[in-house]
Amino acid sequence: MAKLRVKAKARGRSRVTSLKPAITLTEAMANPDLFGKVFASPSFWTWKVVAKLIDGIPLTEKREIDLLVRAVHGDESAPARTCRQPGARRGPAQGSRGILELLAR
Numbered sequence: 001m002a003k004l005r006v007k008a009k010a011r012g013r014s015r016v017t018s019l020k021p022a023i024t025l026t027e028a029m030a031n032p033d034l035f036g037k038v039f040a041s042p043s044f045w046t047w048k049v050v051a052k053l054i055d056g057i058p059l060t061e062k063r064e065i066d067l068l069v070r071a072v073h074g075d076e077s078a079p080a081r082t083c084r085q086p087g088a089r090r091g092p093a094q095g096s097r098g099i100l101e102l103l104a105r
Contacts, residue, residue, distance in 0.1 A: 024055040 029039045047062045059065050
């Protein structure tokens with residue numbers, strides 16, 4: 001699980017501390033009381049893989065690993081030009097919008 005590192009002042013000295021979230025993004029997307037109903041459709045499985053990567057959860061299904069390999073390596077050929085601004089590949093508009101709204105909360 002990903003941890004947030006923050007600087008905290010203690011008795012005039014700065015120190016770095018780690019905060020563990022109460023719930024992971026993956027758990028929030030699966031919990032029906034939170035966002036589970038919104039992300040219940042099978043079409044959101046790719047976004048659930050992204051959530052696992054954000055949370056530092058290992059990918060266990062073959063299709064999850066295949067998705068990551070395709071996203072990183074593509075067709076294994078060299079890019080035609082340099083990427084000026086890295087970002088995730090966009091899926092259907094609703095899926096992209098939904099995941100961005102969840103991450104903004």
